[in-house]
Amino acid sequence: MSMQSESVLSMASTMPDEPSLLDIADHVLNTGVVLQGSIVISLAGVDLVYLGLSAVLTSVETAMKIIAADEKRK
Amino acid sequence: MKLLLYGIIPVHSTLSLTTGIGGLPLSAHDGEGFRVISSQHASDGPLNSPDHLREFYRVISAVISETDIVPFRFATLISDETLTSVLANRASIFRAALADTAGCVQMDVQQPIQSEGARPSTGRMYLEQKSQAAGRLSEVSTEAVDYFGPVSKDIKVASRRGATVLSALVPRERQTEFMALARKKYPEARITGPWAPAAFVAAELT
Numbered sequence: 001m002s003m004q005s006e007s008v009l010s011m012a013s014t015m016p017d018e019p020s021l022l023d024i025a026d027h028v029l030n031t032g033v034v035l036q037g038s039i040v041i042s043l044a045g046v047d048l049v050y051l052g053l054s055a056v057l058t059s060v061e062t063a064m065k066i067i068a069a070d071e072k073r074k
Numbered sequence: 075m076k077l078l079l080y081g082i083i084p085v086h087s088t089l090s091l092t093t094g095i096g097g098l099p100l101s102a103h104d105g106e107g108f109r110v111i112s113s114q115h116a117s118d119g120p121l122n123s124p125d126h127l128r129e130f131y132r133v134i135s136a137v138i139s140e141t142d143i144v145p146f147r148f149a150t151l152i153s154d155e156t157l158t159s160v161l162a163n164r165a166s167i168f169r170a171a172l173a174d175t176a177g178c179v180q181m182d183v184q185q186p187i188q189s190e191g192a193r194p195s196t197g198r199m200y201l202e203q204k205s206q207a208a209g210r211l212s213e214v215s216t217e218a219v220d221y222f223g224p225v226s227k228d229i230k231v232a233s234r235r236g237a238t239v240l241s242a243l244v245p246r247e248r249q250t251e252f253m254a255l256a257r258k259k260y261p262e263a264r265i266t267g268p269w270a271p272a273a274f275v276a277a278e279l280t
Contacts, residue, residue, distance in 0.1 A: 014253040016181070019266045021124055023182075024131045026234070031272035032147035033082065033171070035160060 075154050077112040078121070079146040080133050081270065082168050084176075085109055087141040095121070095129045105161035107169040111137065112157070121149040134270050138179060144171045145270040171275050175243065178227055179268035183240040183256050187233070207233060214238055221259060225252045230273050241273040 019027075078095060085107050094100045094113030102109045111133075115121075130148045137143045152160065161168075194200035215231040218240050222229060228243040244252045249268060256265050 013257040014250045016253060016267050017264045019131075021127065023266050024127050027269050027272060028127055028130050028134070028145070028148040030147075031275070032145040032270070033150075033168075033272075033275060034147050035079075035150055035152065 076115040076151050077154055077157060078115045079150045079152060079157075080111040080113070080130070081137065081143040081145040082172060083109050083111060083137065083141050083143050084172060089137060089140055091133065091136040091140075094133050095126060100133070103157060103161060105168060106165040108165070108172055110157070110161060110168075111143075115151055121151075138268055138270055142172060142176055142178075143270050144168070144175060144275055145272050167276070174276065175271040175274050178243045178245050178271055178274075179249065180271040180273055181242045181244050181249065181252055181256070181265065181267035182269065183242070183260055183263045183265050184234075184237045185240070185260050185263040186237050211238065214240065218242070222252065222255060224248075225255060228274055243271055243274045244268075 080094065080100070083089075083102075085104065087109060089100065089102075089111070092100055094111075096113075096116065098113040098116060100111055100113050102111055127148065134143060134145050192199075194203055211231050211233060215229060218229045218231065222242055225248040226242040226244050230241045232239050232241070242252060244267075246268075253265060256263070
């Protein structure tokens with residue numbers, strides 16, 4: 001094996017693999033800092049359920065928008 | 075106004091990257107001893123496409139090439155009024171998270187698991203297989219800590235989708251050495267990185 005090809009192989013061995021979309025999703029969706037919050041579901045002034053929230057701020061915000069839009073339509 | 079949060083960086087860091095998702099400008103919000111990077115979230119639409127994930131990853135990767143970052147989970151949206159109180163209330167744990175991972179990136183080694191054995195037909199078999207799998211992970215972890223000792227500050231091992239995933243907290247200047255050692259020990263494995271060291275963020279933040 002020539003010195004040049006040895007050098008190319010050596011460089012290749014220290015290069016990481018290209019991350020797939022699944023790798024990216026694993027890292028950005030399943031790990032990282034979560035801002036936590038809480039919500040109390042009440043009915044007629046009585047607190048019924050307490051939920052600790054993690055990593056669902058986007059979903060909740062989106063849900064609140066949908067609920068608000070739905071209420072406007074009624 | 076809603077802000078999309080990317081990550082926490084050291085307080086004196088400056089970034090050459092100027093845009094976040096959707097080409098919107100990145101901005102930095104200073105807390106006590108750290109900064110939080112964000113961009114405006116102008117769209118009313120959800121951040122749920124593969125392109126959004128790729129763009130988020132592009133931003134985090136660009137930051138990693140310049141400075142340390144503890145990433146927020148995609149897609150953390152927060153109002154700009156709330157951000158101020160979050161920065162104040164969580165200052166000490168944000169600083170601790172930066173200190174824990176300072177000067178390091180995360181490298182992942184994914185090694186396919188050869189065989190999980192026969193599908194469990196009883197509860198006892200299921201528990202036995204689960205215990206054996208936990209034992210294997212523990213062995214891999216112990217072995218990896220010894221093997222990568224000089225080139226990694228910490229190792230975490232998990233099982234994910236039929237593969238053993240070994241995440242290493244690697245000092246920036248030891249990445250090439252880590253790669254060479256990892257390729258030698260795990261020739262069939264996929265090795266990806268550098269990632270933001272999210273696997274090493276304290277449990278209280280995740």
